[in-house]
Amino acid sequence: MTATEKILARGAGKDSVKPGDIVEVAVDRAMIHDNNAALTIKNFDMIYSSKVWAPEKVFFFIDHHTPSTSTKAVKHQNLMRKFAREHAIRNFYDCGSGISHVVMLENDFARPGEIVVGTDSHTTGQGASGSFATGIGATEMAAVLVKGTVWLKVPGTIRINGTGTLPKWANARDLVSLVLARFGPDGANYRAVEFGGEAFDGMSQDERIMTCVMSMEMGAKNALFVRDVADAPAYESVVYFDADSVKPMIAVPYLPTNAVLAEEVAKKKIRVDQAAIASCAGALLSDLEIAAEILNGRTVAEGTRLLVIPATRRIYNDALSRGYLQVLSRAGAIISSPGCGACGGHDVGILAEGEVCISSSTRNMPGRMGAGGIVYLGSSATVAASAVTGYITDPREVLPDGGRHDNAA
Amino acid sequence: MEEDTTMPHKCWKFGNNISTDEIISTQYMTLTDIEELGRHVFENIRPGMSQGIAAGDILLVGKNMGYGSSREHAPLALKGAGIGAIIAISFARLFYRNCVNIGMPVIVSAETVMSSEEGDFLSVDLETGMIMNETKKLHFRFDPFPDFINRYLKKGGLIQALNEERRTVV
Numbered sequence: 001m002t003a004t005e006k007i008l009a010r011g012a013g014k015d016s017v018k019p020g021d022i023v024e025v026a027v028d029r030a031m032i033h034d035n036n037a038a039l040t041i042k043n044f045d046m047i048y049s050s051k052v053w054a055p056e057k058v059f060f061f062i063d064h065h066t067p068s069t070s071t072k073a074v075k076h077q078n079l080m081r082k083f084a085r086e087h088a089i090r091n092f093y094d095c096g097s098g099i100s101h102v103v104m105l106e107n108d109f110a111r112p113g114e115i116v117v118g119t120d121s122h123t124t125g126q127g128a129s130g131s132f133a134t135g136i137g138a139t140e141m142a143a144v145l146v147k148g149t150v151w152l153k154v155p156g157t158i159r160i161n162g163t164g165t166l167p168k169w170a171n172a173r174d175l176v177s178l179v180l181a182r183f184g185p186d187g188a189n190y191r192a193v194e195f196g197g198e199a200f201d202g203m204s205q206d207e208r209i210m211t212c213v214m215s216m217e218m219g220a221k222n223a224l225f226v227r228d229v230a231d232a233p234a235y236e237s238v239v240y241f242d243a244d245s246v247k248p249m250i251a252v253p254y255l256p257t258n259a260v261l262a263e264e265v266a267k268k269k270i271r272v273d274q275a276a277i278a279s280c281a282g283a284l285l286s287d288l289e290i291a292a293e294i295l296n297g298r299t300v301a302e303g304t305r306l307l308v309i310p311a312t313r314r315i316y317n318d319a320l321s322r323g324y325l326q327v328l329s330r331a332g333a334i335i336s337s338p339g340c341g342a343c344g345g346h347d348v349g350i351l352a353e354g355e356v357c358i359s360s361s362t363r364n365m366p367g368r369m370g371a372g373g374i375v376y377l378g379s380s381a382t383v384a385a386s387a388v389t390g391y392i393t394d395p396r397e398v399l400p401d402g403g404r405h406d407n408a409a
Numbered sequence: 410m411e412e413d414t415t416m417p418h419k420c421w422k423f424g425n426n427i428s429t430d431e432i433i434s435t436q437y438m439t440l441t442d443i444e445e446l447g448r449h450v451f452e453n454i455r456p457g458m459s460q461g462i463a464a465g466d467i468l469l470v471g472k473n474m475g476y477g478s479s480r481e482h483a484p485l486a487l488k489g490a491g492i493g494a495i496i497a498i499s500f501a502r503l504f505y506r507n508c509v510n511i512g513m514p515v516i517v518s519a520e521t522v523m524s525s526e527e528g529d530f531l532s533v534d535l536e537t538g539m540i541m542n543e544t545k546k547l548h549f550r551f552d553p554f555p556d557f558i559n560r561y562l563k564k565g566g567l568i569q570a571l572n573e574e575r576r577t578v579v
Contacts, residue, residue, distance in 0.1 A: 022555070035438045035480065036479065036480065036481065038439075038441050039441055039481055039482070039485075042441060043568050046568050046572075047568055047571060047572060047575070048572050048575045048576065049575070064438070065439070070439060072439035072440070073439050076439060118479075119479055120478075120479050121477065121478045121479040121503055123479075135479040135503055136479065136503070136506065137479055137480075137481040137503065137506060137507035137510055138481040139481060139507070139510040139511055139566060139567050139568060140506060140507075140510050140567060142568065143567055143568070143571055146571075147571075151557075185426045185473055185476055186426070186472060186473035186476070186499065186501065189473065189499070189501060189502055190502050219473070219476075219501060219502065221502055255426060344435040344438075344478075345435050345436070346435055346436075346438065350436075363428075363430065363477065363478075365428040365430040365431060365476075365477060366428075366430065366431050366453050366454060367430050367431060367434045367435075367452075367453035367454075368428075368430045368435070370436075371434065371452070371453055372453075
């Protein structure tokens with residue numbers, strides 16, 4: 001069995017499972033955020049004699065509209081606060097706490113081998129700790145809150161091996177963009193993906209979170225980092241990526257899997273109205289660190305606005321004490337409160353029609369950041385470099401050493 | 410309140426990778442009323458479409474329908490706009506689950522999608538797994554749903570099915 005199959009077998013109380021089996025598994029953690037809480041609560045209230053099965057396993061987050069953005073948003077948030085009080089849900093992460101997935105991981109709430117469901121597609125990110133973590137909808141979550149179980153079809157597993165090591169100025173996001181481009185938007189649909197091999201084994205926790213979050217964009221049901229390879233027949237397929245040759249990549253509109261070389265996009269001299277360091281995939285401490293490194297002693301280009309939305313309060317505080325936020329603010333960045341921010345255009349950073357944004361966030365589908373807005377996705381280094389020049393830029397162009405890292409040599 | 414899919418209904422056709430952002434924009438995430446959601450369906454890519462949908466109309470879609478977020482607002486908006494069934498070459502996982510859970514029939518049939526055009530009238534028999542294109546006089550078969558999904562669709566969704574279980578248990 002693969003790592004995912006082992007977790008699901010345990011969750012279902014079985015010795016073994018195989019891809020295609022439909023199993024009812026016990027949920028270890030259930031996460032609900034403010035975008036889907038109102039619908040979840042509405043459905044919960046429709047279930048006969050509904051009671052929360054285990055309040056200590058339920059986690060509420062206000063991370064999409066934080067602080068509240070409208071009277072409707074705050075009404076939903078108050079509904080959450082009331083529900084949490086009535087049902088003794090103590091794990092309540094209010095406005096400013098940060099993005100659910102990252103906060104869950106920071107607090108060790110998604111442990112290896114656990115089964116985590118969340119009302120957010122990027123719940124896959126919580127697999128970074130070794131949990132089986134997947135997204136479900138509001139109605140399904142209402143049923144989970146009552147029953148404490150969920151049915152799942154056991155997914156086949158795709159093993160993704162990374163050989164070699166990343167060159168200095170390409171980063172993990174660039175490698176993951178290559179993976180996404182290879183699979184396309186549905187290449188891992190209904191599948192578990194498992195990352196391993198030298199390039200992935202060596203990744204930091206931040207890089208693992210980003211990788212597991214972005215796996216959703218190729219359709220993955222869940223994502224894991226697994227050092228030890230299962231017996232080959234256990235996998236549906238095994239693919240290899242060479243990290244040594246990775247260069248900065250940019251996903252062009254309108255799919256996060258439309259990744260092409262940043263140097264090619266840079267040639268087109270695309271003017272940037274907004275640059276955003278944001279989301280559970282692009283505003284972790286290491287993202288703020290690299291942005292500060294690039295923007296140190298520089299200023300954001302005239303006509304470009306740079307948004308920095310640290311993923312969580314802990315990241316915000318760490319970036320504050322390490323001086324990153326000061327560097328970024330001095331360079332002209334707008335620092336916003338922790339949360340999902342510009343990623344979905346829920347609160348800050350909504351684009352006008354025809355405006356261009358380069359963002360380290362997760363998605364660039366039509367309307368994602370405001371109707372008619374045009375979103376390019378890249379690493380936080382690419383976003384910071386583009387903020388400096390005012391054009392979509394290959395980060396190697398603005399690096400202190402001139403970015404001379406010719407990997408072809 | 411579910412529309413009778415066995416009666417012929419007009420179909421609307423879309424391409425591949427239609428994302429939840431295109432079905433219902435993030436700015437409407439604070440709505441929970443399905444009719445209100447329905448008024449904004451596909452606003453980003455086909456403004457005004459929702460007013461043209463008649464109750465029971467069918468969506469024909471390419472690959473990976475419902476790509477993207479977990480928002481149940483997407484299938485709810487389609488339901489609120491009057492869509493009675495969705496036929497696609499393939500579905501994104503979360504969207505498919507969300508549809509089943511709210512009682513929206515989701516059918517995988519590449520043949521139907523490839524052979525039918527927008528404006529054709531289709532009827533769907535969920536029991537027998539048969540789709541008729543009444544305009545072109547073509548018919549197609551699809552794999553019947555597993556029992557539990559059939560039950561959700563018949564009852565109008567997961568909550569209704571769950572309540573039936575709970576009524577018998579209590």
